[in-house]
Amino acid sequence: MGTVDVANKDVTASLADKKPKVVFVLGGPGSGKGTQCANIVEHFHYTHLSAGDLLRAEIKSGSENGTMIQNMIKEGKIVPSEVTIKLLQKAMLESGNDKFLIDGFPRNEENRAAFEAVTKIEPEFVLFFNCPEEEMERRLLSRNQGREDDNIETIRKRFKVFLESSLPVIEYYKAKGKVREIDAAKPVGEVFEAVKVVFTPKDEKVKSHGFSFPLLENESHCLGGLRNSTGDKLAYSFEVVCHNLLHITVF
Numbered sequence: 001m002g003t004v005d006v007a008n009k010d011v012t013a014s015l016a017d018k019k020p021k022v023v024f025v026l027g028g029p030g031s032g033k034g035t036q037c038a039n040i041v042e043h044f045h046y047t048h049l050s051a052g053d054l055l056r057a058e059i060k061s062g063s064e065n066g067t068m069i070q071n072m073i074k075e076g077k078i079v080p081s082e083v084t085i086k087l088l089q090k091a092m093l094e095s096g097n098d099k100f101l102i103d104g105f106p107r108n109e110e111n112r113a114a115f116e117a118v119t120k121i122e123p124e125f126v127l128f129f130n131c132p133e134e135e136m137e138r139r140l141l142s143r144n145q146g147r148e149d150d151n152i153e154t155i156r157k158r159f160k161v162f163l164e165s166s167l168p169v170i171e172y173y174k175a176k177g178k179v180r181e182i183d184a185a186k187p188v189g190e191v192f193e194a195v196k197v198v199f200t201p202k203d204e205k206v207k208s209h210g211f212s213f214p215l216l217e218n219e220s221h222c223l224g225g226l227r228n229s230t231g232d233k234l235a236y237s238f239e240v241v242c243h244n245l246l247h248i249t250v251f
């Protein structure tokens with residue numbers, strides 16, 4: 001026990017030195033967290049850490065906590081934070097990266113408070129996939145990954161836990177202005193378009209999608225054009241009507 005605690009202190013200290021950037025990815029079971037995290041990794045070079053995947057790997061590894069974790073997952077219950085946080089810390093350190101998508105965590109107030117107390121890491125923001133239950137249920141029942149918790153009985157329990165324990169965590173971060181909410185009921189590609197906007201830095205958005213052009217005072221018509229990030233005009237142009245404006249920027 002003593003050795004484990006010392007080892008974990010070392011892990012915590014090494015992680016604190018790295019000052020990692022963390023985004024929590026939350027949403028109900030089946031809302032598409034894992035699917036979208038895979039897309040984000042490809043485009044934005046984060047390391048994806050799914051708390052559920054780490055717990056399932058721990059069961060497979062034959063760890064002393066395996067049976068307890070397995071029983072909790074079957075019942076849709078949330079595993080004690082101590083276990084999950086250690087797995088997350090270890091995976092963060094081993095990854096060598098400093099940007100993480102932490103998927104499916106924190107799932108309750110205990111997860112949230114313990115992670116903050118142990119790691120001293122505040123998330124940059126929380127990506128929240130909002131999806132109606134009927135859609136999540138349909139997706140989980142056809143997920144086909146052989147998961148013991150993707151049956152209707154456990155799914156109902158997981159929905160209850162989400163409403164009672166996980167939504168309050170999202171509300172907590174909403175009050176801090178940290179939640180970026182995405183309509184997750186749409187097709188995968190459309191959801192990712194909305195996700196990309198969240199992850200694209202503001203100045204990049206202006207450079208790649210915005211247009212900006214000077215106008216003469218009182219000029220009422222002006223031909224404008226979209227410019228790409230290097231300032232070249234894109235192929236098409238269009239007319240806008242404006243009054244008493246010296247400059248327009250739209251993005």
Ligand SMILES: Nc1ncnc2c1ncn2[C@@H]1O[C@H](COP(=O)(O)OP(=O)(O)O)[C@@H](O)[C@H]1O
Nearest residue numbers: 029030031032033034035139143186187188191
């Ligand atoms: N936008 C979507 N529309 C339809 N099906 C989706 C969408 N996003 C994910 N899925 C599918 O739904 C199931 C659950 O997605 P997953 O990413 O595992 O969700 P979560 O990690 O939130 O439980 C998977 O089978 C996945 O292929």
Ligand SMILES: Nc1ccn([C@@H]2O[C@H](COP(=O)(O)OP(=O)(O)O)[C@@H](O)[C@H]2O)c(=O)n1
Nearest residue numbers: 029030051052073076077078079104105107
């Ligand atoms: N922070 C977490 C995350 C998951 N889990 C457990 O792992 C299960 C599956 O989580 P998951 O994130 O893989 O599930 P999905 O939301 O991806 O369907 C949860 O229902 C919990 O039993 C947990 O105990 N604590």
Ligand SMILES: [Mg+2]
Nearest residue numbers: 033034050052
């Ligand atoms: Mg998942």
